[in-house]
Amino acid sequence: MGEGQEEATGFEVSIVVPKLSRAAAAEGGKDCVARLVRELEDAGLLVERVRGVPAEFIKLSAPMEILGRAAAEMQMKKLTYIGMDLQFEWDQVAAFVRQPDGSLFSWRERFTCFHYLIYGIVNKTNSEISLKFDDKEFDWKRNESLLHRLENEGVVKLVFPLHDEVKRKHLLRNWALNWHDFTWQPIDEIYSYFGTKIATYFAFLGMYTRWLFFPAVSGLATQLIDFGSLQWLVLPSFFIFVISWAVFFLQFWKRKNSALLARWGINYSFSEYKASCNELDPLRHSLSVQGVEENKFDDAPAEKRRLQRNEWSGVLLRIRNNAIIVLGIICLQLPFELAYAHLYEKTKTEALRYVLTALYLVAIQYYTRIGGKVSVILIKYENNQGEESSADSLIYKVFGLYFMQSYIGLFYHASLYRNILTLRQVLIQRLVVSQVLENLIENSIPYLKYSYKKYRAVHKKKEEKESPSGKSVRLSTRVEKEYLKPSYTASIGEELEDGLFDDFLELALQFGMIMMFACAFPLIFCFAALNNATEIRADALKLLVMLKRPVPRAAATIGAWLNIFQFLIVMAICTNCLLLVCLYDEEGKWRIEPGLAAILIMEHALLLIKFGFSHFVPEEPAWVRANRVRYVAQAQTVCSKQLLRSITKLDSKWE
Numbered sequence: 001m002g003e004g005q006e007e008a009t010g011f012e013v014s015i016v017v018p019k020l021s022r023a024a025a026a027e028g029g030k031d032c033v034a035r036l037v038r039e040l041e042d043a044g045l046l047v048e049r050v051r052g053v054p055a056e057f058i059k060l061s062a063p064m065e066i067l068g069r070a071a072a073e074m075q076m077k078k079l080t081y082i083g084m085d086l087q088f089e090w091d092q093v094a095a096f097v098r099q100p101d102g103s104l105f106s107w108r109e110r111f112t113c114f115h116y117l118i119y120g121i122v123n124k125t126n127s128e129i130s131l132k133f134d135d136k137e138f139d140w141k142r143n144e145s146l147l148h149r150l151e152n153e154g155v156v157k158l159v160f161p162l163h164d165e166v167k168r169k170h171l172l173r174n175w176a177l178n179w180h181d182f183t184w185q186p187i188d189e190i191y192s193y194f195g196t197k198i199a200t201y202f203a204f205l206g207m208y209t210r211w212l213f214f215p216a217v218s219g220l221a222t223q224l225i226d227f228g229s230l231q232w233l234v235l236p237s238f239f240i241f242v243i244s245w246a247v248f249f250l251q252f253w254k255r256k257n258s259a260l261l262a263r264w265g266i267n268y269s270f271s272e273y274k275a276s277c278n279e280l281d282p283l284r285h286s287l288s289v290q291g292v293e294e295n296k297f298d299d300a301p302a303e304k305r306r307l308q309r310n311e312w313s314g315v316l317l318r319i320r321n322n323a324i325i326v327l328g329i330i331c332l333q334l335p336f337e338l339a340y341a342h343l344y345e346k347t348k349t350e351a352l353r354y355v356l357t358a359l360y361l362v363a364i365q366y367y368t369r370i371g372g373k374v375s376v377i378l379i380k381y382e383n384n385q386g387e388e389s390s391a392d393s394l395i396y397k398v399f400g401l402y403f404m405q406s407y408i409g410l411f412y413h414a415s416l417y418r419n420i421l422t423l424r425q426v427l428i429q430r431l432v433v434s435q436v437l438e439n440l441i442e443n444s445i446p447y448l449k450y451s452y453k454k455y456r457a458v459h460k461k462k463e464e465k466e467s468p469s470g471k472s473v474r475l476s477t478r479v480e481k482e483y484l485k486p487s488y489t490a491s492i493g494e495e496l497e498d499g500l501f502d503d504f505l506e507l508a509l510q511f512g513m514i515m516m517f518a519c520a521f522p523l524i525f526c527f528a529a530l531n532n533a534t535e536i537r538a539d540a541l542k543l544l545v546m547l548k549r550p551v552p553r554a555a556a557t558i559g560a561w562l563n564i565f566q567f568l569i570v571m572a573i574c575t576n577c578l579l580l581v582c583l584y585d586e587e588g589k590w591r592i593e594p595g596l597a598a599i600l601i602m603e604h605a606l607l608l609i610k611f612g613f614s615h616f617v618p619e620e621p622a623w624v625r626a627n628r629v630r631y632v633a634q635a636q637t638v639c640s641k642q643l644l645r646s647i648t649k650l651d652s653k654w655e
Contacts, residue, residue, distance in 0.1 A: 010166075011048065011059040013114045014479055015147075016158040019056045020134065032131035032140075032155060033058075039121045039146060052480030054453075055157060059479060060114065067105060068093065070113040070120075078109075079265045082638060083631020097265040100188040106264075108195045108552035111161060118159070121146045161549040163482060167193050168544055176540035182533040183210045191264055194543065195552030201500050202536070203260060204253060204558055205507065209532040211249045215242050215514075216529040219522030235519050239576050242518045243606050246569045250562070251617035257557055258620035262627060266556055314383030318393065321378040325397050328371060329404050336367070337408040344426070357429050364405050371401045372492030392560040395501070398492055399508065399564055406509050410517060411575075424521045431513065431527050438506055443538060446486045446546040453484040488543065488550040498550055503539060504561045507532075511565060515572035519579045569610055577603040 017033050037058060040047050044066035050057040068090040071078075077085040079097045088096065099106055105113070122143050123129055129140040133155050140149055150156040171193060175186055185206050191199035222238045340360045347353050375397040379390050410426060490501035510531070514524045543550065618625075 010164050011046075011061045011479075012110065012162055012164070013060045013118070014160055014162050014483070015058040015060070015118070015156055016055050016160070016483055017058065017150075017155055018133075018157065019051065032133050032150060035129075035131060036121075036146060036150065036156075040118065043117050043121060045117060050477050050479055052477055052483070054480055054484065057477075057479045057483065059162065060118070062114065062117070064104060065090065066117070067110060067113040070116050071105070071109065074112070074116050076109065076112070082634040083628065099192060099265065100263065101192045103192070106195065106552075107192060108554055111552050119145050119147050158483070160483070160487070161551060162479065163544075163549045164193070165478065171540070172544050176537055176544055179537070183536065185536065187260070188263070191260075194550060195554075196264065196266065197498075197500060197553045197555035198543070198550060200257065200260070200555060200558060201503060202539070203256065205503075205532065205536055205539070207253060207256060208249070208507065208511075209529065209536065211245070211252075212525060212529040212532060215245055215518075216525040218242075219518075219525040222522040235522075236580060238522055239519050239580065240606065240609075242515065243569065243573060243576075244609055246515060246565075246572070247610055248617065250565060250569075251619070253562075254619040255617065255621055258624050261556055262624045310383065317382045321375075321382060322397065322400075324378060325371070325375060325400055328374070329401065333367065333371075333401065333404050334408065336364075337404065341408070350425075353425075354429060368398070368401050368405060369492060372398045375401075376492070388555075388559070394492070395560040395564070399505065402505060402509055403512070406513065407516065410513075423517070427513070427517055427521050427524055428527075431510075431524065431531075439535075439538060442502075443542060443546070446542065449486045450484055450546070454481075482548055485546065485548050488547045498553060499547075504558065508561060508564050508568070512568040512571070515568055516575040517579070518572065519576045570607070573603060573606045573610065577606075 015036075017036075020031060020033065033056070037047055037049065040058070040060065044062065046061040046063070048059045048061075050059060068088070071088045072090050076088045078088045080086050080095050081097060086095075093104065096104070098104060122145055123140050125142065128142065131138055131140050131149075133153070136153070138149070138153055140146060147156060147159070167189075171186070171189060175190070178184075183206050185202055187199055187203050187206075190202055218238060218241055222234055227234050340356070344353060344356055347356060372394075375394055378397070379393050382390070382393060410423065488499035490498055492501065510528055514528050517524065
């Protein structure tokens with residue numbers, strides 16, 4: 001392969017347009033779809049039109065040179081071999097780091113280039129161009145994006161990424177259907193196919209599942225083995241082990257995350273730089289409006305006041321919105337949760353309790369989604385800097401709703417009735433019913449949606465006059481099958497988050513349940529480990545078979561979810577200490593014992609473990625740190641030589 005010379009990509013993007021009538025199709029080049037195809041070909045894209053049952057599809061591919069020149073026009077930043085993110089130049093392609101699979105661009109970068117090319121087609125003539133679709137006519141204005149115009153007119157129905165059949169089947173065979181090692185995953189291949197965010201999720205899920213086997217084995221021993229006279233030490237020892245396990249797990253995850261970013265050629269410090277630039281954008285805009293140049297700081301006190309006012313107004317808006325969410329939880333959700341817990345306690349038969357739990361989980365889902373929609377509305381009035389900041393704010397608010405939903409009933413049973421047997425039953429029912437219900441909804445709803453859309457499309461085709469009577473109608477191409485599949489979207493705030501929001505939320509709620517009630521039911525870690533082992537394959541099948549290929553998103557870490565996991569560890573220390581204070585007798589009735597002082601000492605010791613042990617494990621491996629230092633040294637050398645040459649040229653001009 002020559003320098004920068006790669007073959008064209010496969011068909012990776014599709015544009016969906018309605019099927020033309022026979023009369024309009026006979027007119028040939030007069031319709032706007034034909035104009036769109038010509039413009040796409042003029043932009044250097046490879047185009048294939050497919051006439052399907054539900055619609056017509058324009059499949060797009062591109063030579064690597066076209067994508068490279070688009071990246072250069074966008075001034076895309078890419079990592080170089082000296083460790084710096086520099087503006088991409090197609091003529092200097094050898095200076096930029098390649099992907100783990102050897103390709104020049106990642107999937108997210110390729111999709112961004114496709115998006116730039118197809119939405120960058122504008123009317124460059126000096127007049128408006130008349131376009132037609134069936135009996136509808138409209139004008140394509142000067143300097144207007146053709147695709148945006150066709151979307152507004154309802155001609156373009158959807159633009160979505162396509163699955164690569166060769167890679168999809170390879171991942172399906174070697175990952176989703178590979179049950180030889182429950183936790184092994186081809187993370188680099190997942191990254192190359194789905195992008196950073198989804199690959200990071202599966203890396204976290206795989207590591208979390210592997211680490212769960214340690215507390216699962218310990219919990220199994222704690223639950224089943226009788227330690228005789230040392231039995232009173234078993235639960236405190238298990239509790240200390242679980243907290244230490246969680247602290248070290250999150251620390252080692254940070255190490256793994258930094259190693260993955262280094263392996264994928266992602267400069268995390270540059271992502272932080274871009275975030276800081278986003279924070280300064282409003283200030284730069286206000287300075288430009290007022291006629292103040294960016295590089296002059298004559299009015300430093302005024303600039304400082306603007307920054308502080310902007311910062312504190314954002315803080316106050318977030319406090320106000322969080323207060324609204326908390327008030328809704330206290331006034332609306334809390335009474336509902338307590339009513340469910342009371343009815344559960346009064347219900348005598350186990351079958352009715354399972355039915356009650358299932359009805360409760362279904363009802364609370366609708367309530368939480370309403371709260372999530374309110375959160376999305378509130379976020380629009382916050383002074384968040386960028387989409388990632390808004391997404392993090394949404395995560396915190398929605399998790400607050402789910403936190404109350406998932407744990408208030410358990411706290412109610414633990415504090416009011418003080419019955420360890422009932423609490424264990426509730427934990428089992430919550431974990432089993434919720435996981436079964438979640439997996440049922442997660443895997444069956446996409447299939448039902450696809451089947452319904454397929455039935456409607458085929459039924460509509462049969463009713464058309466162009467369909468010969470008695471001839472069977474079926475979906476014959478892969479692209480139309482993918483079009484009918486549901487998208488990988490979040491149940492709440494899909495404009496800010498994708499389907500990983502629900503997957504991470506499920507993991508966080510599970511982590512909170514097994515951690516905060518570890519002493520009440522140590523065996524719960526076994527249930528979580530078994531569930532996660534199947535969750536890996538279920539999520540893989542969902543992405544590869546049941547859903548459209550997700551739009552790639554840039555995310556260097558798991559973001560706000562890491563802070564939530566850290567918060568749940570602190571909550572676990574408090575709740576388990578409370579459970580240990582209320583020691584129980586053989587009948588399962590809890591009573592206060594004089595070991596309160598020892599429990600309080602243990603609580604403070606565990607808090608020390610939580611915040612102290614975090615510093616024992618470095619957040620990045622030594623080889624990542626060494627590479628970073630070497631890159632900085634190389635960058636300083638290159639910049640120093642460039643500056644010296646520039647100074648020498650200036651001196652020669654002055655002389």
